[in-house]
Amino acid sequence: MNDTEFIPIIGLEIHVQLKTASKLFCSCSTDEADPNSNVCEICLAYPGSMPSLNLEGVRKSIMAGIALNSHIADITSWDRKSYMYPDLFKGYQISQYDRPICYDGNVEFIVRSRKNYYSSDAYIKRIGIFRAHLEEDTAKSTHEGDFTYIDANKAGIPLLEIVTKPELYSVDEAVSFAKKVRDLMRWFDISECDMEKGHMRFDANISICVNNPNIKSKSYEEWEDILFTPIVEIKNLNSFGNLEAALEYEIKRQIEEYKQTGNLYSKGQKETRGFDADKGITYIQRKKEEANEYRYIPEPDIPYLEITQEDIDQIKSQMGITPLEAADSIRSDVPNISEYVIELILGERRLFDIYIDLKQETGLEPRKLINLITNELKPDLDLLIDQQDKLSDWLNQIIQVLIYFRDNKVSQNQLKIMFSKHQVGETDFEKLLSELKNDEVDIDLQSIVNTVVESNPSVVEQIKGGKESAKMFLVGQVMKITKGKADPNEIKSLIDKKINEI
Ligand SMILES: [Zn+2]
Structure with missing residues (x-):
């Protein structure tokens, strides 16, 4: 059998930290702080303490469900997932088992080659989402020499776990999808998805289909008589680079193992592996617990939550324009605009909002304006986009300058000079003008x-x-x-x- 006839089958579990001011079951802050300073009797699991649900976490989860084209449960509930670990003070994690807040969704995304990003080989794919459930994060343990340090600031921070169907059939598909989820979460301000702060982590389930190269065009429900290698779950990948490297390694490893042993998946045959980013290899951690080994039991301290269609409609109406609608509006403003430029403008929701504001305030022709944003204004915008006060001040000045440009009082060349001076510290546009x-x-x-x-x-x-x-x-x-x-x-x-x- 030719190597190209081995098709990877990948499903992702994506943990997204929701952007809320306080934790999921107590009022402790989610801000960064000195270790063990954002804590209380609830997130430290003192006996007798009672959790109470943060509805902002529920609201952000519903927004995510809408972004993932999912059904939103009309009744959702919480369960205790029991396991022992030093960073899990209660001995169980409050999660959702049989009534997740979102289920049965799908996402359309563009699959790009990582090696040739803007090649014409890009294609559109749709993937099914099993579920997205809301749970609390655990504390963070750091191992140094003989010591393990525990920081409880993270204990109780809301996480949404998005579980896809195993319909990703290449590393490119997996990485493109993971990036799409990040873009959606950021677009709707559901999560900051700052990878360096651990706001987004991946577990990847992977095996190799050995008897059906045509599986690539099939959805999970259409699989028939397929044979595949034992499923491996790679835990806790914390960057797109690690996701990519771990999957590439694991695909090769499983194909080699299959060639040598002929081992195929049979029920219960599943292992968990970690990824060593320095060595670029996965390593075995344990044979996976089946779900019932977590001994899920209903959480008695948190009542069932009813979500009405009215709630959903109201949240939807606050979410504003979707990325697809935004792309269409740019296309209708500027016919034949390149997809690359659209992606650049849509990379940040705020950048798109700025485009709309500047278009209205300056009356500049959209093509000219986009050209200015992507060339002259982008370096300033990249610096200022996270500093709201400075950004609004800058925008007020820019509007005046762009109106001069519109009225031919300033040439494009002069604009260039002004912006380049501004980027090296001349902050007053009036003076520059x-x-x-x-x-x-x-x-x-x-x-x-x-x-x-x-x-x-x-x-x-x-x-x-x-x-x-x-x-x-x-x-x-x-x-x-x-x-x-x-x-x-x-x-x-x-x-x-x-x-x-x-
Ligand atoms: Zn707390």
């Missing part, structure tokens, strides 16, 4: 006058002969070149000066 005008009148205007005078010798002869009205022809020529920016009286005196020198 007046400098530009002075420069132009002092230096450029005289040289324009000189050129006009020199290229119209017969007109100059008429003026010298006393025909004062002929001078207006030259003034008109200079006005035309400067697009009406210069003062006619000043032009006249510069013309006189030049003619006197001849």
